[in-house]
Amino acid sequence: MKYVSTRGGMNAQAFSDILLEGLAPDGGLAVPESIPQISAQTLETWRTLPYHALATEVLSLFVTDIDRTTLASMTASAYCKESFKTEAIVPVRPLYDGMSLLSLSEGPTLAFKDMAMQFLGQVFPYVLKQRGTTLNILGATSGDTGSAAEYAMRGKDAVAVFMLSPHGRMSAFQRAQMYSLQDANIHNIAVKGVFDEAQDVVKALSGDLAFKSKYRLGAVNSINWARIAAQIVYYFHGWLRSTSAPGQEVSFTVPSGNFGNILAGHIARSMGLPIRRLVLATNENNVLEEFFRTGIYRPRGAAQTFATSSPSMDISRASNFERFVFDLVGRDAERVAGLWRELSREGFFDLSAMKPELDRRYGFVAGCSTHQDRLATIRAVHARTGVLIDPHTADGVKVAAKYVEPGVPMLVLETALPAKFSEVIEQALGMPAPLPAGLENLESLPQRFTVLPCDVASVRAYITEHAST
Numbered sequence: 001m002k003y004v005s006t007r008g009g010m011n012a013q014a015f016s017d018i019l020l021e022g023l024a025p026d027g028g029l030a031v032p033e034s035i036p037q038i039s040a041q042t043l044e045t046w047r048t049l050p051y052h053a054l055a056t057e058v059l060s061l062f063v064t065d066i067d068r069t070t071l072a073s074m075t076a077s078a079y080c081k082e083s084f085k086t087e088a089i090v091p092v093r094p095l096y097d098g099m100s101l102l103s104l105s106e107g108p109t110l111a112f113k114d115m116a117m118q119f120l121g122q123v124f125p126y127v128l129k130q131r132g133t134t135l136n137i138l139g140a141t142s143g144d145t146g147s148a149a150e151y152a153m154r155g156k157d158a159v160a161v162f163m164l165s166p167h168g169r170m171s172a173f174q175r176a177q178m179y180s181l182q183d184a185n186i187h188n189i190a191v192k193g194v195f196d197e198a199q200d201v202v203k204a205l206s207g208d209l210a211f212k213s214k215y216r217l218g219a220v221n222s223i224n225w226a227r228i229a230a231q232i233v234y235y236f237h238g239w240l241r242s243t244s245a246p247g248q249e250v251s252f253t254v255p256s257g258n259f260g261n262i263l264a265g266h267i268a269r270s271m272g273l274p275i276r277r278l279v280l281a282t283n284e285n286n287v288l289e290e291f292f293r294t295g296i297y298r299p300r301g302a303a304q305t306f307a308t309s310s311p312s313m314d315i316s317r318a319s320n321f322e323r324f325v326f327d328l329v330g331r332d333a334e335r336v337a338g339l340w341r342e343l344s345r346e347g348f349f350d351l352s353a354m355k356p357e358l359d360r361r362y363g364f365v366a367g368c369s370t371h372q373d374r375l376a377t378i379r380a381v382h383a384r385t386g387v388l389i390d391p392h393t394a395d396g397v398k399v400a401a402k403y404v405e406p407g408v409p410m411l412v413l414e415t416a417l418p419a420k421f422s423e424v425i426e427q428a429l430g431m432p433a434p435l436p437a438g439l440e441n442l443e444s445l446p447q448r449f450t451v452l453p454c455d456v457a458s459v460r461a462y463i464t465e466h467a468s469t
């Protein structure tokens with residue numbers, strides 16, 4: 001399998017190359033040259049596989065330059081009971097009215113980001129060792145990618161992490177998870193801006209090819225295809241655990257921000273997984289919901305990006321949306337490059353003429369949720385089932401309810417655990433979320449982070465001073 005750029009300016013490259021490359025050199029995103037197809041027959045042979053073995057099957061379709069035995073040992077180390085606290089790795093928990101939770105947040109940092117990051121924590125060191133080189137990972141987080149990446153990479157040789165987080169916009173628990181890490185290879189930079197602005201800085205520095213090459217900058221955000229590849233696995237797992245026969249359809253609801261999670265669902269569906277609907281759920285920052293409703297993509301600036309009670313989804317410029325548009329326009333890289341030029345010139349692009357095709361071919365529907373919806377949903381799920389869900393998952397459950405169809409299981413992706421957002425749980429239920437064993441004192445640990453203005457020059461200077469060359 002080789003990879004090309006959504007904007008057409010990259011020679012076809014192998015998985016390990018794009019793993020280290022992150023953002024494509026032309027500013028686009030790496031995508032597979034073609035989407036592997038899985039037959040119903042093959043799918044049936046995967047029905048009884050444990051999660052790590054399923055991950056080997058799916059990932060081996062995308063990671064063709066690492067031998068299968070090595071890949072299998074990476075997935076076995078990444079998806080183990082010690083890290084996920086459950087044999088199932090991703091349990092499916094029934095709620096009500098045909099909805100179940102796909103529990104993706106049992107990993108070390110209590111959010112779905114661990115699902116891919118645990119694999120990245122295996123594959124990065126392997127490829128770096130093979131090539132005898134090192135990597136300075138530059139990332140942006142709204143609260144969950146940062147901690148998942150730092151836990152996966154802490155103390156690892158050959159990798160340092162420089163993580164930009166939006167100052168004052170994460171929950172107390174999220175801050176403590178990241179900023180309490182004292183490992184020398186972890187650098188937390190709290191920038192005075194929103195996630196989108198931090199992500200812009202990451203893209204600007206990754207687009208400065210001389211700087212990128214001198215400091216060997218890499219990426220762990222979902223702009224890195226390796227993240228998407230590892231996230232595809234749990235759509236297969238969810239389908240296999242919710243069906244009993246070939247061809248049965250399942251719908252998935254995905255709390256969305258940077259569009260990485262639901263893009264993985266789109267790829268799984270394109271591979272032949274019988275997914276009926278991909279339900280995109282947003283909070284009040286509903287740029288993506290607006291696109292799936294109207295066909296117009298109009299990202300918003302920092303001033304129009306609300307600070308909400310599902311803060312990890314406070315995103316108005318979704319990077320991965322570009323990978324979906326690449327497919328929507330028939331994998332025409334020139335058209336994608338043109339649309340993104342139009343976006344920077346006009347502030348929007350209009351694909352409403354493609355709306356009928358969008359509705360017919362891709363299975364996407366969308367909805368949004370408000371603070372009051374989140375509180376009401378957390379209360380309703382708790383009252384009806386005793387299950388406590390986090391505010392992002394609540395956005396999902398709220399929107400999913402509208403799209404449940406008789407006979408079609410609806411899996412809502414649980415993207416974080418409530419302990420990360422106890423302030424909101426307290427508002428909804430009048431009691432804090434229980435803290436997982438071992439994390440009771442996290443928020444009282446000493447914290448180490450640097451506050452910087454959210455601009456390219458400041459972050460460049462910080463990396464120049466602290467990164468190894």
Ligand SMILES: Cc1ncc(COP(=O)(O)O)c(C=O)c1O
Nearest residue numbers: 144256257258259260261312415
């Ligand atoms: C808890 C949580 N839910 C949902 C999302 C949205 O996922 P994505 O950015 O892949 O759309 C994120 C991060 O973006 C998150 O951290």
Ligand SMILES: N[C@@H](CCOP(=O)(O)O)C(=O)O
Nearest residue numbers: 141142143144145221222258
């Ligand atoms: N919600 C994310 C935002 C970054 O998303 P990513 O999937 O592109 O890494 C976060 O928690 O940081």
